[in-house]
Amino acid sequence: MSSFDIDNPAPPRRRPWTGIERAFAAVGLSGRALVIAAPAIWLTVFFLVPLAVVFGISLATKQFGKPPYSDLLTTEDGTVQLTLHLSNYVRLFTDSLYVAAYLNSIKIAFISTIFALLIGFPMAYFIARSSDRWRNILLMLVILPFWTSFLLRVYALTGFMRGNGVINQILGVFHIPPLVMMQTDFAVYVGIVYTYLPFMILPLFTNLVKLDGALLEASADLGGRPMRTFFSITLPLSMPGVIAGSMLVFIPAIGEFVIPSLLGGPETLMIGRVLWDEFFTNTNWPRAAAVAIAMLVVVVVPIMLLQKAQDAVQDTARAK
Amino acid sequence: MRRGWFLPTMAILGFVFLYAPIISLVVFSFNESKLVTVWSGFSTKWYGELFADPQMLGAAWLSLRIAAVSATIALVLGTLCAIALVRFRRFRGRTVLSGMVSAPLVMPDVITGLSLLLLFVGMESILGWPAGRGMLTIILAHSTFCMAYVCVVVQSRLADFDMSLEEAAMDLGATPARVFFDITLPIIAPALVSGWLLGFTLSLDDLVIASFVSGPGSSTLPMVIFSKVKLGVSPDVNALATIIIGIVALGVFAATIFQLRSRPKKARA
Numbered sequence: 001m002s003s004f005d006i007d008n009p010a011p012p013r014r015r016p017w018t019g020i021e022r023a024f025a026a027v028g029l030s031g032r033a034l035v036i037a038a039p040a041i042w043l044t045v046f047f048l049v050p051l052a053v054v055f056g057i058s059l060a061t062k063q064f065g066k067p068p069y070s071d072l073l074t075t076e077d078g079t080v081q082l083t084l085h086l087s088n089y090v091r092l093f094t095d096s097l098y099v100a101a102y103l104n105s106i107k108i109a110f111i112s113t114i115f116a117l118l119i120g121f122p123m124a125y126f127i128a129r130s131s132d133r134w135r136n137i138l139l140m141l142v143i144l145p146f147w148t149s150f151l152l153r154v155y156a157l158t159g160f161m162r163g164n165g166v167i168n169q170i171l172g173v174f175h176i177p178p179l180v181m182m183q184t185d186f187a188v189y190v191g192i193v194y195t196y197l198p199f200m201i202l203p204l205f206t207n208l209v210k211l212d213g214a215l216l217e218a219s220a221d222l223g224g225r226p227m228r229t230f231f232s233i234t235l236p237l238s239m240p241g242v243i244a245g246s247m248l249v250f251i252p253a254i255g256e257f258v259i260p261s262l263l264g265g266p267e268t269l270m271i272g273r274v275l276w277d278e279f280f281t282n283t284n285w286p287r288a289a290a291v292a293i294a295m296l297v298v299v300v301v302p303i304m305l306l307q308k309a310q311d312a313v314q315d316t317a318r319a320k
Numbered sequence: 321m322r323r324g325w326f327l328p329t330m331a332i333l334g335f336v337f338l339y340a341p342i343i344s345l346v347v348f349s350f351n352e353s354k355l356v357t358v359w360s361g362f363s364t365k366w367y368g369e370l371f372a373d374p375q376m377l378g379a380a381w382l383s384l385r386i387a388a389v390s391a392t393i394a395l396v397l398g399t400l401c402a403i404a405l406v407r408f409r410r411f412r413g414r415t416v417l418s419g420m421v422s423a424p425l426v427m428p429d430v431i432t433g434l435s436l437l438l439l440f441v442g443m444e445s446i447l448g449w450p451a452g453r454g455m456l457t458i459i460l461a462h463s464t465f466c467m468a469y470v471c472v473v474v475q476s477r478l479a480d481f482d483m484s485l486e487e488a489a490m491d492l493g494a495t496p497a498r499v500f501f502d503i504t505l506p507i508i509a510p511a512l513v514s515g516w517l518l519g520f521t522l523s524l525d526d527l528v529i530a531s532f533v534s535g536p537g538s539s540t541l542p543m544v545i546f547s548k549v550k551l552g553v554s555p556d557v558n559a560l561a562t563i564i565i566g567i568v569a570l571g572v573f574a575a576t577i578f579q580l581r582s583r584p585k586k587a588r589a
Contacts, residue, residue, distance in 0.1 A: 042463075067441050136579070147521055149525045152557075289434065292430065
């Protein structure tokens with residue numbers, strides 16, 4: 001970068017921000033520091049500290065009063081005492097309800113992710129390989145549901161799957177007896193796949209659209225059958241998209257509350273629901289906090305996988 | 321590669337799966353009968369009922385105000401964060417900042433909601449602020465997760481930004497702030513608009529976090545819808561959904577056409 005010395009520079013137009021900038025400079029704040037500090041402070045207060053508070057309260061016990069948990073720090077005869085209870089965590093491992101809920105959440109999230117991948121991959125591939133004009137329209141059709149309310153889409157599914165719902169009425173036309181879909185695990189799978197499908201398709205599309213067509217042609221020229229080409233070229237090259245999309249479905253599905261409570265039955269145990277009930281029904285805040293910390297432990301590895309995969313998707317997008 | 325029948329069939333089935341429930345929801349909002357799934361004649365009475373329901377209207381108004389304020393706060397903070405991450409390549413705590421801003425994107429809602437509630441309760445007992453919970457606490461919570469989305473959108477726009485424009489302005493003697501407002505801001509404006517809209521819709525849509533951090537008397541629209549839907553199907557929710565889907569469809573449609581129109585010009589330049 002170079003700067004020019006012009007003998008008669010045009011007088012700079014005065015704008016309000018020139019004044020603001022001088023004011024900040026006068027108290028020794030550079031613009032750069034402010035740009036970093038504002039979001040950093042906000043996120044520390046409203047993201048990092050709350051997680052620490054959850055951890056702290058998970059070590060307390062329930063008590064009646066306001067707030068409904070015991071103090072960690074107490075002063076007795078002038079000395080500060082720190083009381084930590086591990087009972088909440090012990091309960092998580094010994095009470096079969098919690099263990100079952102965790103295992104069931106992982107199972108439901110995993111199976112839903114597989115189905116979302118099986119449905120989303122062909123869709124993303126089809127969109128990536130269609131002509132420019134169609135590609136934009138199809139992408140819009142994928143993004144559109146993402147902008148409409150999540151809650152209302154889950155509600156739309158209840159109208160579709162209930163006893164006298166659309167599916168059973170169509171089956172009735174063919175004299176097929178109605179299926180029981182609502183309040184089953186099946187409905188929860190459908191709900192998760194339905195609502196999170198755009199999250200699967202978009203990273204896959206970003207990845208697949210950059211796929212080098214010459215590689216596929218080369219494989220076909222060398223006699224590779226379509227299946228072989230797919231499994232030895234397309235799939236390996238789209239791995240970052242597969243992982244990013246899968247994690248974007250799996251991670252939120254683990255903690256899902258709305259879908260199991262609207263579509264699932266009373267026996268559909270999921271950890272998000274357990275946390276909700278601990279908090280709202282039992283008002284056991286420390287127990288709910290322990291459930292949250294344990295849930296965080298479950299999603300930490302998927303989050304790290306996601307971060308890596310997203311960087312890889314970005315890199316391939318930039319390389320082109 | 322040969323074009324087989326497999327991909328088109330799967331794609332069509334996929335889109336049917338995505339749209340059939342929404343279309344049936346819209347169709348049955350014009351149904352006469354209270355039985356949402358049995359057609360008994362065209363009627364707009366559920367729309368009338370919706371607009372005569374003070375609880376729904378009050379909740380909708382509260383949600384709209386919360387969404388507007390949250391999206392605006394998120395826009396400012398998310399943009400600053402994106403600038404810091406894209407432009408200031410190296411600074412202390414960059415990894416921490418990048419992690420903190422992207423974590424809310426995937427954090428399960430129940431954890432975000434619970435952690436913020438516990439923070440607010442703790443802050444109230446130590447600092448006396450925020451006093452009680454309601455609109456303010458919901459705005460603080462929504463701003464935090466919306467800024468993550470704004471940051472992602474703005475970051476991708478900044479990443480393919482032509483730096484020579486800014487350099488030219490600085491060479492001509494513009495101050496950094498002036499460069500930002502006169503050059504950078506107009507160029508990233510489309511990302512800012514979509515970031516704000518994304519924040520607005522996400523805030524309008526949130527049930528779980530709002531349920532944790534709201535107080536008595538501040539029920540947002542999703543909270544009212546959820547309690548109605550839990551009790552069973554209600555046709556006025558269909559009517560409300562149709563209105564929301566209509567607005568969103570128009571908006572996304574307009575944005576796509578706008579993008580398609582402006583593309584050839586860019587290619588020529």
